[in-house]
Structure formats: C-alpha cells, structure tokens
Amino acid sequence: xxxxxxxxxGLFFAVALLWSFGNxxxxxxxxxxxxxxxxxxxxxxxxxxxxxxxxFGKYDKQQLQRGFQVYKEVCATCHSxxxxxxxxLANLGYSEGEVKxxxxxxxxxxxxxxxxxxxxxxxxxxxxxxxxxxxYAGQGVPPDLSLIxxxxxxxxxxxxxxxxxxxxxxxxxxxxxxxxxxxxxxxYNPYFANLNLAMPAPIASDDxxxxxxxxxxxxxxxxxxxxxxxxxxxxxxxxxxxQTGWAVLGFLLAATVLAYLAKKNVWAxxx
Amino acid sequence: MSFPWANExxxxxxxxxxxxxxxxxxxxxxxxxxAGYPVPRxxxxxxxxxxxxxxxxxxxxxxxxILAMHYAPNALVAFDSTEHIxxxxxxxxxxxxxxxxxxxxxxxxxxxxIFRGFFYSSYKAPREMIWLLGVVIFLLMMATAFxxxxxxxxxxxxxxxxxxxxxxxxxxVVGEPLQIWLLGGFAPDNAAxxxxxxxxxxxxxxxxxxxxxxxxxxxxxxxxNPTGVEVxxxxxxxxxxxxxxAKDGFGLGVFLLIYCAILFFAPNALGHPDNYIPANPLSTxxxxxxxxxxxxxxxxxxxxxxxxxxxxxxxxxxxxxxxxILVWFFLPWLDTSPVRSGHYRPLFRKFFWFxxxxxxxxxxxxxxxxxxxxxxxxxxxxSLYYFAHFLIILPLVSSIEKPEPLPFSITxxxxxxxxxxxxxxxxAAA
Amino acid sequence: xxxxxxIDTSAEAGEGVRRRDFINIAAVSFAGVGGAAVLxxxxxxxxxxxxxxxxxxxxxxISAITPGQAIKAVFRKQPVFxxxxxxxxxxxxxxxxASSLRDPQTxxxxxxxxxxxWLITMGVCTHLGCVPxxxxxxxxxxxFGGYFCPCxxxxxxxxxxxxxxxxxxxxxxxxxxxxxxxxxxxx
Numbered sequence: 001x002x003x004x005x006x007x008x009x010g011l012f013f014a015v016a017l018l019w020s021f022g023n024x025x026x027x028x029x030x031x032x033x034x035x036x037x038x039x040x041x042x043x044x045x046x047x048x049x050x051x052x053x054x055x056f057g058k059y060d061k062q063q064l065q066r067g068f069q070v071y072k073e074v075c076a077t078c079h080s081x082x083x084x085x086x087x088x089l090a091n092l093g094y095s096e097g098e099v100k101x102x103x104x105x106x107x108x109x110x111x112x113x114x115x116x117x118x119x120x121x122x123x124x125x126x127x128x129x130x131x132x133x134x135x136y137a138g139q140g141v142p143p144d145l146s147l148i149x150x151x152x153x154x155x156x157x158x159x160x161x162x163x164x165x166x167x168x169x170x171x172x173x174x175x176x177x178x179x180x181x182x183x184x185x186x187x188y189n190p191y192f193a194n195l196n197l198a199m200p201a202p203i204a205s206d207d208x209x210x211x212x213x214x215x216x217x218x219x220x221x222x223x224x225x226x227x228x229x230x231x232x233x234x235x236x237x238x239x240x241x242x243q244t245g246w247a248v249l250g251f252l253l254a255a256t257v258l259a260y261l262a263k264k265n266v267w268a269x270x271x
Numbered sequence: 272m273s274f275p276w277a278n279e280x281x282x283x284x285x286x287x288x289x290x291x292x293x294x295x296x297x298x299x300x301x302x303x304x305x306a307g308y309p310v311p312r313x314x315x316x317x318x319x320x321x322x323x324x325x326x327x328x329x330x331x332x333x334x335x336x337i338l339a340m341h342y343a344p345n346a347l348v349a350f351d352s353t354e355h356i357x358x359x360x361x362x363x364x365x366x367x368x369x370x371x372x373x374x375x376x377x378x379x380x381x382x383x384x385i386f387r388g389f390f391y392s393s394y395k396a397p398r399e400m401i402w403l404l405g406v407v408i409f410l411l412m413m414a415t416a417f418x419x420x421x422x423x424x425x426x427x428x429x430x431x432x433x434x435x436x437x438x439x440x441x442x443x444v445v446g447e448p449l450q451i452w453l454l455g456g457f458a459p460d461n462a463a464x465x466x467x468x469x470x471x472x473x474x475x476x477x478x479x480x481x482x483x484x485x486x487x488x489x490x491x492x493x494x495x496n497p498t499g500v501e502v503x504x505x506x507x508x509x510x511x512x513x514x515x516x517a518k519d520g521f522g523l524g525v526f527l528l529i530y531c532a533i534l535f536f537a538p539n540a541l542g543h544p545d546n547y548i549p550a551n552p553l554s555t556x557x558x559x560x561x562x563x564x565x566x567x568x569x570x571x572x573x574x575x576x577x578x579x580x581x582x583x584x585x586x587x588x589x590x591x592x593x594x595x596i597l598v599w600f601f602l603p604w605l606d607t608s609p610v611r612s613g614h615y616r617p618l619f620r621k622f623f624w625f626x627x628x629x630x631x632x633x634x635x636x637x638x639x640x641x642x643x644x645x646x647x648x649x650x651x652x653x654s655l656y657y658f659a660h661f662l663i664i665l666p667l668v669s670s671i672e673k674p675e676p677l678p679f680s681i682t683x684x685x686x687x688x689x690x691x692x693x694x695x696x697x698x699a700a701a
Numbered sequence: 702x703x704x705x706x707x708i709d710t711s712a713e714a715g716e717g718v719r720r721r722d723f724i725n726i727a728a729v730s731f732a733g734v735g736g737a738a739v740l741x742x743x744x745x746x747x748x749x750x751x752x753x754x755x756x757x758x759x760x761x762x763i764s765a766i767t768p769g770q771a772i773k774a775v776f777r778k779q780p781v782f783x784x785x786x787x788x789x790x791x792x793x794x795x796x797x798x799a800s801s802l803r804d805p806q807t808x809x810x811x812x813x814x815x816x817x818x819w820l821i822t823m824g825v826c827t828h829l830g831c832v833p834x835x836x837x838x839x840x841x842x843x844x845f846g847g848y849f850c851p852c853x854x855x856x857x858x859x860x861x862x863x864x865x866x867x868x869x870x871x872x873x874x875x876x877x878x879x880x881x882x883x884x885x886x887x888x
Contacts, residue, residue, distance in 0.1 A: 002604035003666055010662025013594065014655050016579040016587055021651040023577040028644055055536045083354045087755045128755035146354070150539060151547035193557060234547070237357070237364040244365070245535025251738075252531060255731040256524030259517075262728035265721040266517040270312055270509060337746055359751040362742035520728065 037180040041173050043165070043190040045157035050228050052156075058239050059232055061093045066211055067229025068092060070222050073209050074202050075145065076107065081131040083146035084233050091236060099127050108132045142199070149227070149234035156231040158191065163223035165191040166201040274309045274493065276505040277302070303486065309508035310515055311496035313685050317391075318494070319522035320384035322515075325482065326523060327377035332475050334370040335419075342422065344468035346461040349424035350549040368538040374416050375541045376530045378564035381409060385599075390623055391499060392611040397492040399603040404485040406599045408478055413565070413596075415474040418467040420562055421459070425546030430559045432459040432467070438572070438592070441585040458552060498684045499611025500677055506689070507681035558641045566638025567631060568592050570650040571657065573642055591654065598661045605661060608669035610677065618672040622664055630656045758888030760880065763819070771836040773824060776875060776887045780824030782836040782848070783885070786859060791817060793846060794860035804871045808860040811874050821885065822861045822872035826850040833857060833872070848872065 051060035068089065071081070086103040090096065109122035110132055125132065136142055149155030169188040174181060182188045186196040203222050211217045215225075232238075280298040282288040287297050301307045341360050343352040356363035385405070388394055394402035417435060421428045436459070440450040455462030493502060502508055509515075533540065541563055545556045561569050575587040582590075598605075613620045630653045637650035683689035749757075759776045763783055766772055771784035786794075794808040812820055824832050828850065834840040835848035835857070843849030844865060845858035855866030862871040877887040 002601050003607070006598075006601060006605050006662045006666060009594070009598075010658045013591055013658040014663075016582075016591075017574060017651050017655040017658075019579055020574065020576045020584070021648060021655070024644075024648055024651065028648070033643065083351070083358060085752065085755065087751075088358070126760070128752070147547040151544050153544055155544070241364060241368075241535055241538070245531065248531050248535060249528065251731075251735060252524060252528050255728070255735060256521065256528055258724060258728040258731050259521040259524045261724045263517040263521040265725060266513045268721075270514065333743070337743065340747070341750075355750070355752065359753075361745045361748055361750060363746060363750070365742060366746060520732070 037173055037177040038194055040176075041170070041190055041195060042193065043161070045154045045161040045191060046164075048157045048160050048224065048227075050156050050224075050231060052228070052231060052238060055242060055245075057242070060228065062213060063225050063228045064092045064232050065094070066209075066213065066215060066222075067225035067227070067232075069211070070203070070209050070226040071145075071229055072102075074222075075226065076131075076134070078134055078136050078142045078199075079145045080108070080133040080141075081146045081233055082133050082144050083130065084236075085128060085130045086125060087127045088236060092232070096127075103127050103129060106131070108134050145230055145233065147234050149231040151234075155234065156227050159230055160223050160227040161191040162189060163201075163203050163226070164220060165189045274502065274505075274508065276508075277309050278306045278510055280305075280307055303490065304511055304516070306510040306512045308490065308493075308511040309502070309505070310494050310511050311502055311507060311681050312509045312514075313496050313498065313681050314494065314515070314518075315497050316518075316522065317383070317387040317497075319519055320380050320387060322519040323380045323522060323526050324377065324384055326526075327373060327380055328475065328478060328482065330373050331370065331377060332479075334366050334373060335472070335475065337366050338370055339472060342468075344422065344465050346424060346464050346550070349422065349464060353423045365534075368534050371542060372530065372534050372538060374419065374562070375533075375564065376526070377412065378416070380526070381412065382564070385409065386628075389627065390613040391495060391497060392606060392608070392613070393495045394603045395606065395611050396603065398489075398495060400488040401485060402603060403600060404481055404488055406596065408481050408485060409599075410596060411474055411478045411481065415471060415478065416562065416564065418471040418474075420546075421464065421467045422471065423546060424464060424550045426548040426550055426554075426556050427543050427546040427559070429459055429550035429552065430555055431561055432463060434559060435561075436463075438589045441583070441589045443586070460552075495611065496681060497612055497614065498678055498681055499615065500679075500681055500684070503680045504682070560639050563635070563639060566636075567634035568595060568638070570634040570638035571595050571654045573638075573647065574651045574654040576647060576651075591658075595654075595657060598658070602661065602665075606665045606669050608672060608674065610674040615675045615677055616668075616672060617675060618668050619665075622660065622668060626656060626664070627660050630660065758886060760884055760886045762883055763885055764883035768818065770838075773836045774887075776823075780832050780836075781875060781887060782820075782822050782824045782861070782872070784820040784822075784836065784861075786818045786820055790846065790859040794858060794862075797858065797862075803863050803869070806860075806862060806871055811860055811862075811871070813879065816879065819879075819885070820859075820861060821877055821887065822874050825873065826852065826855055826868055827863065827870040827872065828853055828855050828866070828868035 051057060051063065086099055086106070089099050089102060094102065103125040106125045108131075110125050110129055112121050112123050113119075114121070133141065133144065149159060152158040166187060166189050169182050180195075182196045186198055187200050188195060189197055203219050203226075206219055207217045208219075209217050209222055215221060235241075280291070280295075280301040282291045282297070290296065291298055298307075338356060341352065341356045341363060343349060353367070356367050358364070360366075388402065388405070417431070421432045432454075436450050436453050439453060440446045442449060451457060453463075454460075455466060493508075496502075543560065543562075548556075560566070569592075572588040572592040575584045575591060578584050579587050608616060608619065610616055613623055633649055633653040634657065637646045637653065640646040678684040680689045757777060759774065759781075761772075761774045761783065763772075763785075766783060766785045768785045768787045769790075771782055774781045774783060791808065799805045799807045808817060808820075811822075812818075824836060826833050829852060831850050831852035833843075833848035833850040833855070835842040841849045841851075843856035845856050847859045847861050847864075848857040849855070850857075850866065850868065853867050855868035856864050857868075857872055858864050860871075863869070875887050877885055880886050
C-alpha cells in the first residue's frame with residue numbers, strides 16, 4: 001500500500017511544485033520585480049569599534065558615563081529607558097549619592113495616582129525607580145531605547161551610523177525614483193530601513209554636550225559614546241557573562257580532555 | 272533483555288538488595304543504561320546524539336522550570352518580565368540564554384540524530400517502532416519550541432503565533448473557527464499567550480514520557496550499528512557501561528564546549544533582533560521568519576505560490592509542510608532494501624550525499640531568506656527533490672540497487688576477522 | 702625474546718593501570734564538581750532579585766503627620782506604622798513600669814533620642830502576622846490606646862508594647878534613621 005500510494009503522493013507534490021515553479025519563473029521573466037529605493041540606497045551600518053566588542057571586550061565605563069550624559073541631555077527628552085532603573089547607573093561608576101541626585105533631578109517625573117482622591121500627580125524619581133516613559137505630545141511615544149542595540153542587527157554600529165548618517169537625499173535617487181522624495185517633516189538617512197525617518201538629526205553640532213572628562217565632544221564622539229551607552233542598556237550583564245564564560249569554558253576544556261583520556265582507557269582493550 | 276549474555280544485576284549492598292526486591296529501580300537503570308545493556312562494539316560518534324538529546328531535554332526542563340518562577344504569562348507584562356529575568360533576577364540572564372540556546376542545541380542534536388537514522392536506515396525492521404516514536408517526539412518538540420518562542424511576547428513571538436495559527440485557517444470549512452478556537456480570540460492575545468504557556472510547560476513532560484517508550488522500544492532489538500549487520504554473538508557487543516558511558520561523557524564534554532561558547536559569547540546569534548521589540552499587533556516586521564530550526568519546513572510552506580487546480584496555494588503549502596514530516600512515518604515501508612547501512616548501498620549513498628543533504632541545506636537557507644527570487648524558486652526545486660527523495664527515489668533505489676557485500680559480523684568489521692565466522696565456514700577446523 | 706617482552710608489558714601494565722585509574726577518577730570528579738557548581742546559580746536565582754533588594758530601604762516624608770496622627774507606610778512590602786505621639790500618650794507610656802511587661806521595654810528604648818514622639822514600628826502583629834488596627838483615622842486603638850489586632854485580640858499600648866492578648870512580643874521597631882527632621886529612612 002505504502003509503496004503504491006507513496007510515489008503517487010510524491011508525484012502530486014512534485015507536479016504542484018513544478019506548477020508553482022513554472023508560473024513563478026514565467027512571471028519573473030514577463031514582469032520582473034521592480035527595483036525600489038529602499039533596496040538600492042539602504043546602507044548597512046558603518047564599521048565602528050567599541051570597547052565591548054569581541055570575546056575579551058569590556059565596557060569602557062568612562063565612555064558609558066559620557067554616553068549617559070548625551071542620552072540624558074539629548075535623547076531623554078523624547079526616548080525613555082523603561083527597563084533601566086536609576087540604581088543600575090551605579091554600574092557605570094556613579095556613587096550612591098550621585099545616583100540619587102540623578103534620579104531626583106530627572107526631567108520626567110514618576111506619575112502617581114491617589115486611590116482615595118482619584119488624583120493623578122507626579123513625584124520625583126528615586127533610585128529604585130525605572131527611568132520613566134516619556135509621552136511626547138502629538139507624536140505618540142517614540143521608541144523606548146532600552147533594547148534598541150539588541151533589536152537591530154549589529155545594533156551598536158546601527159545607532160552610531162544612524163546618528164551620523166543624516167544627509168541630503170542623493171540626486172541619483174531622485175532621478176531614478178522620482179516618487180521617493182523624502183516627505184515633508186521626515187529626514188533622509190540611508191541607514192534607516194525605509195530611508196526616511198521622523199527624527200531630525202539629534203546630535204547636530206560639536207560641543208552640544210559639555211563633557212567633564214576632557215574628551216572633545218565632536219558629533220562623532222558623542223554619537224559613539226551614546227551608542228556604547230545604549231549597548232550597555234541593552235545588555236548590562238555582558239561583562240559578567242563573558243567573565244563567567246571564560247571560567248566555564250576553561251573548566252569544560254579540562255573536563256573534556258580528561259573525559260577523552262578516560263574514554264581511551266576504557267576502550268583500550270576493545271580496538 | 273534480548274541478549275542471553277547480558278550481565279545480570281547483582282545488588283552489592285544490603286540496601287540495594289532490599290530495594291531490588293521491593294522496587295527494582297537500580298536493576299532497571301542497570302539494564303537500561305548500565306552494564307546490563309549489551310551494545311554493538313562498533314558504534315561511531317554519530318551514535319552519541321541520543322544521549323545528548325536526553326541531556327538537552329533535562330537542561331530545558333530545569334532551566335524552563337526556573338524561568339517559569341520569574342516569568343509572567345500575561346500579554347501586558349510578559350515582555351517586561353522577560354527583561355526582568357535578564358536584568359534583575361540572580362543569574363536570570365544565564366538561565367534565559369541557556370534556555371533559548373538550549374532549544375537550538377536540542378534541535379541540532381536531534382537533527383543529527385535523525386539524519387544518522389536516515390543514513391544508516393535505523394528505521395528498518397525490527398526498529399520501526401523506535402523510529403515512529405522518534406518522529407512523534409520530533410513533532411512534540413516542534414510544537415513545544417513554537418509555543419516557547421511566543422512567550423517573550425516580542426514582535427517575532429506575536430507574528431510567529433499569528434502566522435502559524437493562520438496555517439490552520441487554510442483548512443477548508445473548519446479552518447477559520449478552528450483558528451479562533453486555538454487562539455481563544457481573533458488574533459493572538461492574552462488567552463493565546465496563557466494557553467501557550469500552559470502547554471509549553473506540559474509538553475516537555477509528555478516528550479519525556481514518549482522518550483521512555485522510545486528507549487523501551489530500543490531495548491527490544493538493541494541498538495543498530497554502522498554496519499547494519501545484526502549482533503550475532505557476545506564478541507559483537509560491549510556493555511553500555513563503562514564503554515558507552517565513557518564515550519558519551521566525552522561527547523557531552525564536546526557538546527557543552529560548543530553550547531557554552533555560544534551561550535556566553537554569542538547568545539543572540541541564533542535569535543532574531545525583532546524579538547527584542549515588544550509585540551505590536553498593528554505593525555508587522557519587515558520579514559517574518561521562525562526560529563532557524565523551522566526553516567526547512569517554512570521553506571516548503573512558502574514554496575507553493577500558485578493555486579493547484581482547485582486547491583488554494585495556502586492549503587497546498589500547509590499540506591506539504593505537515594506532509595514533509597509525516598512522510599517520515601512511512602519510511603520503514605518506503606525503503607525496502609534489505610541492507611541497512613548507507614556504507615554498503617552505493618546508489619542510496621549517492622542520493623543521500625548529493626541529493627538529500629544539499630536539498631536540506633538549500634531548504635534551511637531559503638527558509639530563513641526573504642520571500643523573493645531566487646529563493647522562492649530555489650526552495651520550490653529543493654522541496655520537489657525532498658518529496659521525490661522519500662516517496663519516489665527511495666522505493667526505486669531499494670529495488671534496483673545492488674548492495675556491496677556485507678561483513679559477516681560486527682566483530683569482523685572491527686577486527687578484520689571473526690573467529691566464529693571461520694568456525695561457521697569450516698566446522699572441521701574446530 | 703617473547704618472554705622478555707611479556708614481562709616488560711606486565712610491568713608497564715601495572716604502572717599504566719594506576720595512571721588510568723587516576724585519570725578515570727579525575728574525570729568523574731570533574732563531572733561531580735561541574736554538577737555542584739551548576740547548583741549555585743540554580744539555588745541563587747530564588748534569592749531576592751535586584752529590584753526587590755533595591756526596595757529594601759524606604760524614605761518617608763513625615764512632615765505632614767501632626768501629633769496624635771499616624772500613617773501606614775509600606776516597607777519591604779509590609780505595613781509600617783509611623784506615629785507622632787502626643788505628650789499625653791508619651792506620659793501614658795512612661796507611667797508604666799517596664800519590668801512588669803511581657804516584653805519589657807521603655808518608650809525611650811523604642812524611639813530615637815530627642816525624637817521620643819516618633820514611634821515607628823512594623824504594622825505586623827507579633828502573634829500571627831495580622832495587621833493591627835489603630836494607625837488609620839477612626840480605627841479602634843484597643844484598651845491601651847495604641848493598637849489592637851482584631852485577629853486574636855492583642856492589645857498594644859501607646860508605645861506599641863503588648864499588654865493583653867496572645868502576642869508574645871511588642872510590635873517590632875525596624876532599623877531606621879532620620880535623614881532630616883522631615884524625612885526618615887527605614888531599613
């Protein structure tokens with residue numbers, strides 16, 4: 001039975017697939033897929049190095065602090081970090097007092113709700129609070145940045161490229177795709193998936209942020225620092241993960257060598 | 272035990288003696304994976320993956336139970352509770368990465384285990400039942416993995432749930448009500464998330480049960496081996512312990528080295544970035560792909576792009592996707608060659624290495640690629656070969672092929688000579 | 702020649718056996734150590750997570766509590782009573798001979814120096830963990846003017862000491878300090 005019906009079923013699927021293949025091939029020749037602006041002008045992230053790259057990489061805390069400063073002074077007006085608590089900033093090297101002060105002075109306050117009176121109000125942030133969500137009137141909620149560096153391929157480089165990638169729409173693009181002109185209120189950026197995004201270049205000029213550690217606050221430097229910071233917010237445990245990894249791999253290597261020798265011993269008389 | 276020379280369990284202490292009389296658990300273990308189970312002496316490293324798959328199941332259950340202590344199966348907070356595990360729970364990041372990559376490791380091991388079975392025809396009599404149970408385990412694994420991937424409630428979780436339950440919508444007449452019933456709503460939401468969590472917790476224990484049956488069925492004929500020649504005498508076998516426990520121990524070490532290298536140094540390499548974006552029912556990711564271990568079947572699903580007579584393309588795709596696994600159930604009766612091992616089947620071997628393996632590679636690749644040319648056409652050709660291989664080529668090959676001569680016994684294959692073979696051929700020599 | 706060889710092998714075998722045993726034992730021990738090491742995170746994950754630990758101390762603004770008033774605050778997910786005692790309540794507490802009590806403590810021992818009017822205690826009855834009444838406005842304060850636990854009828858006095866009923870101890874005074882006159886940090 002199986003030997004009879006098996007080949008029949010096989011033929012059925014095979015013919016159906018040939019049918020799809022033939023039709024697909026025919027339409028691919030007669031009406032080839034039209035090229036799109038996204039397809040031709042979208043760029044992969046720039047090649048940029050971070051201290052945390054690679055299996056030995058570690059976050060540069062000084063850089064993370066600068067990145068946090070850029071986030072606080074530039075990004076935080078619109079973008080929240082709801083998975084990061086103020087207390088987490090202690091891992092960037094801030095003291096308990098500094099963390100408290102950062103929380104207290106944070107621009108977006110914690111919403112409160114009094115169940116008795118039904119009143120909604122605000123209070124200052126405290127260290128155990130998560131960085132509050134920003135509601136941006138008229139535009140909805142801009143994306144939360146906690147995980148942005150993991151939510152994009154090659155996320156750190158992506159953020160850096162996006163921040164430094166704003167430019168005039170190339171004439172070549174307009175010539176080839178006249179319908180793809182960047183709409184009003186959007187900005188052209190080849191590192192963004194559909195080339196036009198609603199956010200104007202946030203880091204526009206040197207010294208937009210005053211660094212206190214003597215680093216020169218160029219647009220490139222600030223973009224890099226905030227990208228590094230967002231890599232940390234996405235994966236705060238990366239340093240500990242790699243450290244644990246080396247200990248585990250070292251142990252496993254020794255154990256595996258021993259297991260190999262033991263296996264050879266056991267099998268010594270059977271080969 | 273089916274081999275008369277199997278070692279018999281002898282309790283060494285008063286306590287084990289007592290236990291052996293009341294509940295012979297030590298005897299059971301001894302006969303199942305101890306010195307009481309005679310195994311062919313010539314198993315190669317491809318035979319390590321059964322034990323490794325068992326290890327993966329334990330790993331997934333342990334890490335999964337722990338994650339369930341911290342995870343909240345509610346559409347409002349599921350994503351945040353996953354991040355809570357990653358950031359605040361002690362060692363939570365390690366548990367989650369171990370579980371997520373553990374699923375991948377489980378599938379790698381099981382795929383190797385299955386393809387070992389394809390090459391050495393492990394499905395042939397008298398081992399059909401082991402094979403059938405194995406396919407059931409694989410189907411259960413796929414269901415479990417799919418539902419587990421929904422739990423973090425990221426974009427890929429949500430849209431994966433939507434697309435896969437949408438497959439049931441392709442079934443004529445009952446499809447749509449069935450889909451709504453499965454989801455407990457009109458789109459994936461809290462009801463779906465909660466039932467997926469419940470089933471994701473339950474199914475691994477069902478898998479464990481079927482694995483016990485799988486091993487039970489294995490112990491009736493005993494393990495197959497690379498020559499495909501059945502065990503003839505005691506010299507053909509060695510006791511499972513210490514020979515294969517030692518070998519599996521080494522295999523486990525190598526497996527853990529690779530697994531931990533990924534877990535600790537590239538934990539997101541096998542995942543999709545979009546799943547770090549919270550589920551948004553109003554916006555579909557640019558291209559939806561399931562986890563890598565579903566890619567071949569996803570490629571087959573998408574290969575049907577045109578209605579075939581009165582059968583809609585979508586239904587064809589769903590039939591083919593399920594059919595591509597169901598066909599494995601019939602393998603023992605499709606491949607009728609009396610020779611098991613691919614080592615002694617010249618034609619079969621060619622179709623395996625130059626047909627099935629490249630086809631699977633193409634299907635893997637195309638399933639993860641965007642649905643555009645040339646990937647669609649490639650996956651159509653590969654799917655065609657896939658079905659032809661199992662349903663047409665295997666039955667044909669097994670009737671026209673002339674197998675190479677088999678060794679007399681396992682012992683002869685290993686040592687180059689078997690004294691009992693000489694005895695058999697020339698009794699006078701004794 | 703053959704004999705010579707066989708003697709050599711047996712000598713080598715003796716040596717080899719010991720080395721082999723050592724390797725096998727080492728391999729099994731490594732597996733044991735690895736298994737034990739894995740237990741550490743498995744156990745540790747059940748301990749309080751970082752967000753729970755971050756709430757192990759609480760700062761509370763007490764500037765709005767007038768004498769005679771009390772508030773219920775939350776400390777480590779449990780109620781804490783903060784009470785601004787009136788001079789009469791302080792006097793009532795001081796009048797009692799501490800040594801005659803079930804859990805002998807004076808009001809001074811239960812408050813900070815110079816801040817005797819601030820009575821800060823856990824709102825958890827020492828009997829079986831119910832929340833006593835008396836901190837909220839209009840709640841029963843019990844026979845001794847402090848707190849009253851309705852579960853099994855424990856009466857606490859104005860220093861939150863157990864005076865009557867089944868509770869074995871006074872209401873617990875958590876660790877706390879005054880950051881300023883207006884803010885107290887508990888924990």
